[in-house]
Amino acid sequence: MLSSGPTTGLGEISLPAVQPGSSIMPGKVNPVMAEMLNMVCYHVMGNDTTIMACSQAGQLELNVMMPLLAHNLIESLEILTNGIRAFSERCMRGIEANEERCRQLAEHSMGLATALNPYIGYAAAAKVAQEALARGVSLxxxxxxxxxxxxxxxxxxxxxxxxxxxxxxxxxxxxSS
Structure with missing residues (x-):
């Protein structure tokens, strides 16, 4: 979401291009590595649900579900390890901040009005924020x-x-002096 853009959306970061972009939107960079890591996490969550059910199926000190439990635990460890490694190498290392866009968003944030309170008072700061928002300009x-x-x-x-x-x-x- 933070890399949505390049000219619309949030546009705070740029992701490295890992594969050709959209067939209907030339130049678009699809967040395939982030999507891959999401899929890995969902798979692990599913495995965890299976592990939980297998754990509950034990009776006294015997759990005939142990092989499935172990299989899903080991699979989760493997896919998390591989997914995080691939994400780190093919995405995280190539993420670049769009400093100008981040600066612009920060400078136009109405949250900055809080800093005006000690200097111009709450009422004036609120009016400044409302006017800036209405006019689409900075505080x-x-x-x-x-x-x-x-x-x-x-x-x-x-x-x-x-x-x-x-x-x-x-x-x-x-x-300070």
Whole structure:
């Protein structure tokens, strides 16, 4: 889903092309390795259900279902090992982030309005978010147009990576000069 695109959908990542794409959509990269790993997982889930039923079929210390239980357990280990290896080699190593698309999505996220609260208040931040959403523009653009903060202040306040750290974005930390 994250690689849906290239010009529509989320488009946050690009998957390596493993086989020719869609017969009706030239240039499309099918996520065949991710789909393969999903199939492996579903197969293992089915094996696990069989293992559970076999375990329940035991009577006292005798379980005549042990051969099937062992077979499904070993098969699950084998297909998981092979599936993960193939996925890692033919998909994961080739995944590339679409940095510009991720940046664009982050900059237009209404979640960034939370960082505005300490500076312009909840009510103003909510209005900024509503207007940005209605107009299809960034929070930054609306805040600048309204003159609530300067571009330099917004660089610090609306920095998505800063939101992953404790504290208030754009505020000076204790002990800094």
């Amino acid at each position: 930054r653009q609306v805040v600048l147009e309204k003159g609530y903060l300067t571009a330099e202040q917004l660089d610090a306040v609306l920095d998505p990576s800063a939101m992953t750290e404790p504290g208030i974005q754009g505020a000076e930390s204790e002990g």
